Amino acid sequence: MADKKNQVSRRQFLNYTLTGVGGFMGAAMIAPMVGFAVDPLLKGEKDTDYVYVMDVNEITNEPQRKTFQVDQVDGWYESKVDRTAWVYKDENDEILALSPVCTHLGCTVDWNSNQDFPNEFYCPCHDGRYDKNGVNIPGTPPTEPLHSYDFQIQDGKLMLGKAKARKGA
The missing domain is CATH 1.20.5 (Single alpha-helices involved in coiled-coils or other helix-helix interfaces)
Structure with a gap:
Protein backbone atom coordinates (compact mmCIF):
# COMPACT_ATOMS: atom_id res chain seq x y z
CA MET A 1 0.00 0.00 0.00
CA LYS A 43 11.25 52.68 -30.76
CA GLY A 44 14.13 55.01 -31.55
CA GLU A 45 13.93 58.31 -33.39
CA LYS A 46 14.61 58.41 -37.09
CA ASP A 47 18.17 59.00 -38.18
CA THR A 48 17.13 61.32 -41.01
CA ASP A 49 15.40 64.25 -39.36
CA TYR A 50 16.30 66.69 -42.15
CA VAL A 51 13.76 67.47 -44.88
CA TYR A 52 14.30 69.05 -48.30
CA VAL A 53 12.88 72.59 -48.49
CA MET A 54 14.43 74.35 -51.49
CA ASP A 55 17.53 74.71 -53.64
CA VAL A 56 20.25 76.94 -52.19
CA ASN A 57 20.45 79.05 -55.36
CA GLU A 58 16.79 80.10 -54.83
CA ILE A 59 17.53 81.74 -51.46
CA THR A 60 17.43 85.54 -51.55
CA ASN A 61 18.08 88.34 -49.07
CA GLU A 62 14.33 88.84 -48.67
CA PRO A 63 12.62 86.32 -46.32
CA GLN A 64 10.59 83.73 -48.22
CA ARG A 65 7.88 81.61 -46.62
CA LYS A 66 8.52 77.94 -47.37
CA THR A 67 6.18 75.12 -46.40
CA PHE A 68 7.44 71.55 -46.06
CA GLN A 69 6.22 68.28 -44.58
CA VAL A 70 7.74 66.23 -41.78
CA ASP A 71 6.86 62.77 -40.50
CA GLN A 72 5.22 62.86 -37.09
CA VAL A 73 4.77 59.85 -34.82
CA ASP A 74 2.20 59.94 -32.01
CA GLY A 75 2.45 56.60 -30.26
CA TRP A 76 1.60 54.22 -33.08
CA TYR A 77 0.00 56.79 -35.40
CA GLU A 78 2.30 58.11 -38.11
CA SER A 79 1.32 61.11 -40.23
CA LYS A 80 2.76 63.92 -42.33
CA VAL A 81 2.52 67.40 -40.83
CA ASP A 82 3.05 70.75 -42.56
CA ARG A 83 5.75 73.05 -41.17
CA THR A 84 6.67 76.53 -42.32
CA ALA A 85 9.95 78.44 -42.27
CA TRP A 86 11.09 81.92 -43.23
CA VAL A 87 14.25 81.27 -45.29
CA TYR A 88 16.71 83.96 -46.45
CA LYS A 89 20.31 85.14 -46.35
CA ASP A 90 21.24 87.74 -43.73
CA GLU A 91 23.56 90.73 -44.23
CA ASN A 92 26.59 88.42 -43.78
CA ASP A 93 25.28 86.24 -46.65
CA GLU A 94 24.60 83.39 -44.19
CA ILE A 95 21.46 81.28 -44.50
CA LEU A 96 18.85 81.76 -41.80
CA ALA A 97 15.69 79.67 -41.45
CA LEU A 98 13.29 80.99 -38.82
CA SER A 99 10.19 79.44 -37.36
CA PRO A 100 7.06 81.57 -37.91
CA VAL A 101 5.74 80.72 -34.43
CA CYS A 102 5.67 83.76 -32.14
CA THR A 103 7.51 83.10 -28.90
CA HIS A 104 4.91 85.08 -26.95
CA LEU A 105 1.79 82.93 -27.33
CA GLY A 106 2.37 80.80 -30.43
CA CYS A 107 0.60 82.87 -33.07
CA THR A 108 2.00 83.03 -36.60
CA VAL A 109 4.30 85.91 -37.54
CA ASP A 110 4.48 87.38 -41.00
CA TRP A 111 7.22 89.31 -42.79
CA ASN A 112 6.71 92.96 -43.74
CA SER A 113 2.93 92.76 -43.24
CA ASN A 114 2.42 95.84 -41.06
CA GLN A 115 2.82 99.21 -42.79
CA ASP A 116 3.70 100.91 -39.49
CA PHE A 117 6.69 98.56 -39.00
CA PRO A 118 8.28 97.84 -42.40
CA ASN A 119 10.97 95.17 -42.80
CA GLU A 120 10.05 93.44 -39.57
CA PHE A 121 8.41 90.18 -38.59
CA TYR A 122 5.05 91.09 -37.08
CA CYS A 123 2.60 89.09 -34.96
CA PRO A 124 -0.92 90.56 -35.24
CA CYS A 125 -2.27 88.79 -32.13
CA HIS A 126 -0.61 91.05 -29.56
CA ASP A 127 1.57 93.38 -31.66
CA GLY A 128 4.69 91.26 -31.29
CA ARG A 129 7.61 92.50 -33.38
CA TYR A 130 10.95 91.04 -34.43
CA ASP A 131 13.75 92.59 -36.50
CA LYS A 132 14.90 91.00 -39.77
CA ASN A 133 17.17 88.58 -37.88
CA GLY A 134 14.22 87.35 -35.84
CA VAL A 135 15.34 89.05 -32.63
CA ASN A 136 12.47 90.33 -30.51
CA ILE A 137 12.21 94.11 -30.24
CA PRO A 138 12.33 95.36 -26.63
CA GLY A 139 9.04 96.73 -25.34
CA THR A 140 6.94 94.27 -27.34
CA PRO A 141 5.31 91.12 -25.88
CA PRO A 142 7.78 88.44 -27.12
CA THR A 143 10.46 87.65 -24.55
CA GLU A 144 12.82 85.75 -26.83
CA PRO A 145 13.84 85.63 -30.52
CA LEU A 146 12.08 83.49 -33.11
CA HIS A 147 13.36 79.93 -33.04
CA SER A 148 15.66 78.91 -35.87
CA TYR A 149 15.75 75.63 -37.75
CA ASP A 150 18.87 73.49 -37.83
CA PHE A 151 19.87 73.07 -41.45
CA GLN A 152 22.24 71.19 -43.71
CA ILE A 153 23.21 71.77 -47.31
CA GLN A 154 23.44 68.59 -49.38
CA ASP A 155 24.18 68.71 -53.11
CA GLY A 156 22.96 72.32 -53.36
CA LYS A 157 19.72 71.58 -51.52
CA LEU A 158 18.64 73.16 -48.23
CA MET A 159 17.57 70.53 -45.70
CA LEU A 160 15.83 71.71 -42.50
CA GLY A 161 15.78 69.89 -39.18
CA LYS A 162 14.08 70.86 -35.94
CA ALA A 163 13.44 74.40 -34.72
CA LYS A 164 15.44 75.34 -31.63
CA ALA A 165 15.49 78.33 -29.32
CA ARG A 166 18.18 80.96 -29.84
CA LYS A 167 19.86 83.40 -27.50
CA GLY A 168 19.08 87.06 -27.99
CA ALA A 169 17.31 90.05 -26.49
Whole structure:
Protein backbone atom coordinates (compact mmCIF):
# COMPACT_ATOMS: atom_id res chain seq x y z
CA MET A 1 0.00 0.00 0.00
CA ALA A 2 1.25 3.52 -0.89
CA ASP A 3 2.45 5.97 1.74
CA LYS A 4 -0.33 8.45 2.53
CA LYS A 5 2.13 11.17 3.66
CA ASN A 6 3.32 11.90 0.09
CA GLN A 7 -0.09 11.81 -1.52
CA VAL A 8 -1.86 14.97 -2.57
CA SER A 9 -5.43 15.22 -1.46
CA ARG A 10 -8.17 15.92 -3.95
CA ARG A 11 -8.67 19.37 -2.37
CA GLN A 12 -4.95 20.25 -2.67
CA PHE A 13 -4.86 19.07 -6.29
CA LEU A 14 -7.82 21.28 -7.24
CA ASN A 15 -6.31 24.22 -5.33
CA TYR A 16 -2.94 23.89 -7.14
CA THR A 17 -4.62 23.41 -10.52
CA LEU A 18 -6.95 26.40 -10.17
CA THR A 19 -4.12 28.61 -8.86
CA GLY A 20 -1.91 27.67 -11.83
CA VAL A 21 -4.68 28.19 -14.40
CA GLY A 22 -5.67 31.53 -12.80
CA GLY A 23 -2.06 32.74 -12.80
CA PHE A 24 -1.63 31.73 -16.44
CA MET A 25 -4.83 33.57 -17.44
CA GLY A 26 -3.82 36.66 -15.45
CA ALA A 27 -0.39 36.73 -17.12
CA ALA A 28 -2.04 36.28 -20.54
CA MET A 29 -4.22 39.35 -19.88
CA ILE A 30 -1.44 41.58 -18.50
CA ALA A 31 1.32 40.75 -21.03
CA PRO A 32 -0.28 42.66 -23.98
CA MET A 33 -0.86 45.71 -21.75
CA VAL A 34 2.79 45.76 -20.72
CA GLY A 35 3.78 45.38 -24.39
CA PHE A 36 1.63 48.35 -25.42
CA ALA A 37 3.11 50.48 -22.64
CA VAL A 38 6.75 49.59 -23.34
CA ASP A 39 6.73 49.44 -27.16
CA PRO A 40 6.84 53.24 -27.82
CA LEU A 41 9.79 53.54 -25.45
CA LEU A 42 11.75 50.95 -27.41
CA LYS A 43 11.25 52.68 -30.76
CA GLY A 44 14.13 55.01 -31.55
CA GLU A 45 13.93 58.31 -33.39
CA LYS A 46 14.61 58.41 -37.09
CA ASP A 47 18.17 59.00 -38.18
CA THR A 48 17.13 61.32 -41.01
CA ASP A 49 15.40 64.25 -39.36
CA TYR A 50 16.30 66.69 -42.15
CA VAL A 51 13.76 67.47 -44.88
CA TYR A 52 14.30 69.05 -48.30
CA VAL A 53 12.88 72.59 -48.49
CA MET A 54 14.43 74.35 -51.49
CA ASP A 55 17.53 74.71 -53.64
CA VAL A 56 20.25 76.94 -52.19
CA ASN A 57 20.45 79.05 -55.36
CA GLU A 58 16.79 80.10 -54.83
CA ILE A 59 17.53 81.74 -51.46
CA THR A 60 17.43 85.54 -51.55
CA ASN A 61 18.08 88.34 -49.07
CA GLU A 62 14.33 88.84 -48.67
CA PRO A 63 12.62 86.32 -46.32
CA GLN A 64 10.59 83.73 -48.22
CA ARG A 65 7.88 81.61 -46.62
CA LYS A 66 8.52 77.94 -47.37
CA THR A 67 6.18 75.12 -46.40
CA PHE A 68 7.44 71.55 -46.06
CA GLN A 69 6.22 68.28 -44.58
CA VAL A 70 7.74 66.23 -41.78
CA ASP A 71 6.86 62.77 -40.50
CA GLN A 72 5.22 62.86 -37.09
CA VAL A 73 4.77 59.85 -34.82
CA ASP A 74 2.20 59.94 -32.01
CA GLY A 75 2.45 56.60 -30.26
CA TRP A 76 1.60 54.22 -33.08
CA TYR A 77 0.00 56.79 -35.40
CA GLU A 78 2.30 58.11 -38.11
CA SER A 79 1.32 61.11 -40.23
CA LYS A 80 2.76 63.92 -42.33
CA VAL A 81 2.52 67.40 -40.83
CA ASP A 82 3.05 70.75 -42.56
CA ARG A 83 5.75 73.05 -41.17
CA THR A 84 6.67 76.53 -42.32
CA ALA A 85 9.95 78.44 -42.27
CA TRP A 86 11.09 81.92 -43.23
CA VAL A 87 14.25 81.27 -45.29
CA TYR A 88 16.71 83.96 -46.45
CA LYS A 89 20.31 85.14 -46.35
CA ASP A 90 21.24 87.74 -43.73
CA GLU A 91 23.56 90.73 -44.23
CA ASN A 92 26.59 88.42 -43.78
CA ASP A 93 25.28 86.24 -46.65
CA GLU A 94 24.60 83.39 -44.19
CA ILE A 95 21.46 81.28 -44.50
CA LEU A 96 18.85 81.76 -41.80
CA ALA A 97 15.69 79.67 -41.45
CA LEU A 98 13.29 80.99 -38.82
CA SER A 99 10.19 79.44 -37.36
CA PRO A 100 7.06 81.57 -37.91
CA VAL A 101 5.74 80.72 -34.43
CA CYS A 102 5.67 83.76 -32.14
CA THR A 103 7.51 83.10 -28.90
CA HIS A 104 4.91 85.08 -26.95
CA LEU A 105 1.79 82.93 -27.33
CA GLY A 106 2.37 80.80 -30.43
CA CYS A 107 0.60 82.87 -33.07
CA THR A 108 2.00 83.03 -36.60
CA VAL A 109 4.30 85.91 -37.54
CA ASP A 110 4.48 87.38 -41.00
CA TRP A 111 7.22 89.31 -42.79
CA ASN A 112 6.71 92.96 -43.74
CA SER A 113 2.93 92.76 -43.24
CA ASN A 114 2.42 95.84 -41.06
CA GLN A 115 2.82 99.21 -42.79
CA ASP A 116 3.70 100.91 -39.49
CA PHE A 117 6.69 98.56 -39.00
CA PRO A 118 8.28 97.84 -42.40
CA ASN A 119 10.97 95.17 -42.80
CA GLU A 120 10.05 93.44 -39.57
CA PHE A 121 8.41 90.18 -38.59
CA TYR A 122 5.05 91.09 -37.08
CA CYS A 123 2.60 89.09 -34.96
CA PRO A 124 -0.92 90.56 -35.24
CA CYS A 125 -2.27 88.79 -32.13
CA HIS A 126 -0.61 91.05 -29.56
CA ASP A 127 1.57 93.38 -31.66
CA GLY A 128 4.69 91.26 -31.29
CA ARG A 129 7.61 92.50 -33.38
CA TYR A 130 10.95 91.04 -34.43
CA ASP A 131 13.75 92.59 -36.50
CA LYS A 132 14.90 91.00 -39.77
CA ASN A 133 17.17 88.58 -37.88
CA GLY A 134 14.22 87.35 -35.84
CA VAL A 135 15.34 89.05 -32.63
CA ASN A 136 12.47 90.33 -30.51
CA ILE A 137 12.21 94.11 -30.24
CA PRO A 138 12.33 95.36 -26.63
CA GLY A 139 9.04 96.73 -25.34
CA THR A 140 6.94 94.27 -27.34
CA PRO A 141 5.31 91.12 -25.88
CA PRO A 142 7.78 88.44 -27.12
CA THR A 143 10.46 87.65 -24.55
CA GLU A 144 12.82 85.75 -26.83
CA PRO A 145 13.84 85.63 -30.52
CA LEU A 146 12.08 83.49 -33.11
CA HIS A 147 13.36 79.93 -33.04
CA SER A 148 15.66 78.91 -35.87
CA TYR A 149 15.75 75.63 -37.75
CA ASP A 150 18.87 73.49 -37.83
CA PHE A 151 19.87 73.07 -41.45
CA GLN A 152 22.24 71.19 -43.71
CA ILE A 153 23.21 71.77 -47.31
CA GLN A 154 23.44 68.59 -49.38
CA ASP A 155 24.18 68.71 -53.11
CA GLY A 156 22.96 72.32 -53.36
CA LYS A 157 19.72 71.58 -51.52
CA LEU A 158 18.64 73.16 -48.23
CA MET A 159 17.57 70.53 -45.70
CA LEU A 160 15.83 71.71 -42.50
CA GLY A 161 15.78 69.89 -39.18
CA LYS A 162 14.08 70.86 -35.94
CA ALA A 163 13.44 74.40 -34.72
CA LYS A 164 15.44 75.34 -31.63
CA ALA A 165 15.49 78.33 -29.32
CA ARG A 166 18.18 80.96 -29.84
CA LYS A 167 19.86 83.40 -27.50
CA GLY A 168 19.08 87.06 -27.99
CA ALA A 169 17.31 90.05 -26.49
